[in-house]
Amino acid sequence: MINRKYNGFLDVEILNLKFPNPLILAAGILGLTAPLLKRVVYSGAGGVVTKSIGLKSREGYPNPTIVDLGYGLVNSMGLPNPGLKMFIEELEELKGLKVPLILSIYAFSEEELMTMGKIISKLKAVSAVELNVSCPHVGGISEIGKSPELVKSYVKTLKDNLSNKPIIVKLTPNVSDITSIAMAAVNGGADALTAINTVKSMVIDIETGKPLLAGVFGGLSGPAIKPIALRCVYEITETLDVPVFGCGGVETARDVIEFIMAGAVAVQIGSAIARRGLRVFREISIELKRFLELKGFKSLEEVRGLAHRR
Ligand SMILES: Cc1cc2nc3c(=O)[nH]c(=O)nc-3n(C[C@H](O)[C@H](O)[C@H](O)COP(=O)(O)O)c2cc1C
Numbered sequence: 001m002i003n004r005k006y007n008g009f010l011d012v013e014i015l016n017l018k019f020p021n022p023l024i025l026a027a028g029i030l031g032l033t034a035p036l037l038k039r040v041v042y043s044g045a046g047g048v049v050t051k052s053i054g055l056k057s058r059e060g061y062p063n064p065t066i067v068d069l070g071y072g073l074v075n076s077m078g079l080p081n082p083g084l085k086m087f088i089e090e091l092e093e094l095k096g097l098k099v100p101l102i103l104s105i106y107a108f109s110e111e112e113l114m115t116m117g118k119i120i121s122k123l124k125a126v127s128a129v130e131l132n133v134s135c136p137h138v139g140g141i142s143e144i145g146k147s148p149e150l151v152k153s154y155v156k157t158l159k160d161n162l163s164n165k166p167i168i169v170k171l172t173p174n175v176s177d178i179t180s181i182a183m184a185a186v187n188g189g190a191d192a193l194t195a196i197n198t199v200k201s202m203v204i205d206i207e208t209g210k211p212l213l214a215g216v217f218g219g220l221s222g223p224a225i226k227p228i229a230l231r232c233v234y235e236i237t238e239t240l241d242v243p244v245f246g247c248g249g250v251e252t253a254r255d256v257i258e259f260i261m262a263g264a265v266a267v268q269i270g271s272a273i274a275r276r277g278l279r280v281f282r283e284i285s286i287e288l289k290r291f292l293e294l295k296g297f298k299s300l301e302e303v304r305g306l307a308h309r310r
Contacts (some may be wrong), residue, residue, distance in 0.1 A: 010288060010301050012046070013168040014243050014265050015191055017100040017127050021046035022256065022300060023286050026270035027104035027130060027170070027246050028052060032081065041099055044281035047096075049268060050087075051296070052104040052132045053278040055112045059082035061137075061215040067203050072222030072270050074201050076137040076215035084116055084221045091112040091125040108140045109165035111148065117161030129165055131158060131190075134197035135171035136219045142200075145172040147215065148184035155188030163270035166191040168245065171236075173228050174200045182236045192243040194268060199225050206245030222271035223249045230262050236306060237263025251276065261301055 024047040025225045030036045031050040035058025040048050060080025081087065084105070093099055103126045107113040120126055125160040133145035133154060144150045151169070158167055170186040171178055173196040182193055203212040211217075228250025236244055246259030249267035259267045272280050297303055 009292065011045075011287060012266055012300060015128060017047075017166075019266060020098075021281075021288075022260070022266035023284055024062065024102070024245065024266055024268045024269035025049055027132060027271055028077070029270040031104070034090040036148050037090075037094060038097070038102075039102070040278060040281070041097060043278035044285055045099065045269075046266070046281075047127075049101040049102040049130055050102050051081055052079055052106045052135065053081050053084050053087045054079065054106055054108070055084055055116050057081065058084065061213075064213060065215070067212060067218070067225075068274070068290075069203075072220050072224035073274065074203050074218040074220050075198070075211040075214065076218035077137050078215055079135055084119060084265050086259040086296050088119075088123065091123055094125045095286055096204060099126065100173075101125055101196060102128045102130050103129045104132055104170070105142050106132040106138075108156070110154060113154060113157050114161045117158050121161070121165065125155065128168055128191075128251060129158070130170050130180055130194060131161060131196070132170050133178040134170050134174075136172065136174055136198055136200035137215045137217050141176070144173065145181065145197075148180050152184040152188035153182055154189050156186050157161075158178070159180075163205060167180035168192040170194040170247075171232070172197050173225070173232055173248075178232045178237045179235050182240055182242070187243050190242070191238060192245065192265075193302060194245040194247050195236055196225070196229045196248050199228060222275075223250065223251060225229045225249050226255060226258075230258055233259060233264050234262040234307060236292055237305060250284075252279070253291050257291060257303060260303045261305070263305045263308060265304065 061078035226249030246264030
């Protein structure tokens with residue numbers, strides 16, 4: 001049973017889905033098996049996003065795939081996953097999960113997306129789909145998320161083939177104008193957005209003089225990217241009236257409040273799990289409730305978007 005004792009007024013309803021709190025597991029961290037996803041829920045997450053799944057399986061890149069810089073992680077996993085058909089076995093075990101389950105997917109072509117949309121439409125365990133067009137270290141995916149035309153077209157294709165499930169589009173910060181990409185996603189039929197995926201980066205091994213990661217480029221996550229993610233959420237919600245999940249460097253209740261004040265409806269948490277463990281969900285929930293009580297707010301909705309009112 002999920003302990004909801006500390007949640008109280010932290011509940012949020014987004015896309016007609018009820019999240020007991022606004023702290024959602026981000027894609028790619030512990031989201032590859034049913035037992036791990038269940039553990040995250042038992043640890044107090046208000047919702048979970050799976051690892052990004054493609055139509056076909058992928059091995060990902062050889063090691064090293066991840067570097068801890070202290071102020072953040074640089075990863076170049078290369079989207080390793082078992083492919084949609086195999087992953088359905090995990091999803092079968094997740095029917096009846098007490099919180100919304102968001103299936104993260106990616107596709108290298110609109111044909112792949114069409115096939116995936118039709119299969120996913122029948123999956124009862126899936127509450128919503130998050131379309132990853134923003135992984136900075138996999139060629140063929142990162143390019144989609146940088147083009148408003150491709151984003152609109154991919155989202156429309158998914159929308160046309162995915163019946164009765166909301167679509168969330170996960171955006172890359174690696175563009176000069178994130179608002180135009182956000183607008184293209186909404187015009188294609190996105191019901192919500194996630195901002196942001198990791199920031200394109202690299203690490204060099206000074207002993208060999210070569211890039212440290214086998215995939216050369218990686219994605220920076222963790223505390224270092226929080227101000228970038230906040231800026232992206234703020235810019236999008238300043239222009240568009242669409243639910244935005246804030247993601248990037250959330251480690252404390254203060255971070256969550258900043259994202260909600262910037263206009264986010266909820267947040268996703270990834271790298272903080274590597275630093276603080278799974279207890280991060282319950283601990284932030286408690287801190288968050290205390291903050292609201294102390295400041296006299298009755299709900300997160302009262303906090304949402306405050307930074308826009310100047
Ligand atoms: C090891 C690792 C794997 C990730 N895998 C995915 C993935 O499969 N799909 C995706 O959309 N994002 C993936 N991400 C990005 C995260 O979901 C998130 O957008 C990013 O890490 C920023 O949040 P954070 O600072 O809380 O980690 C991954 C991040 C890390 C660190």
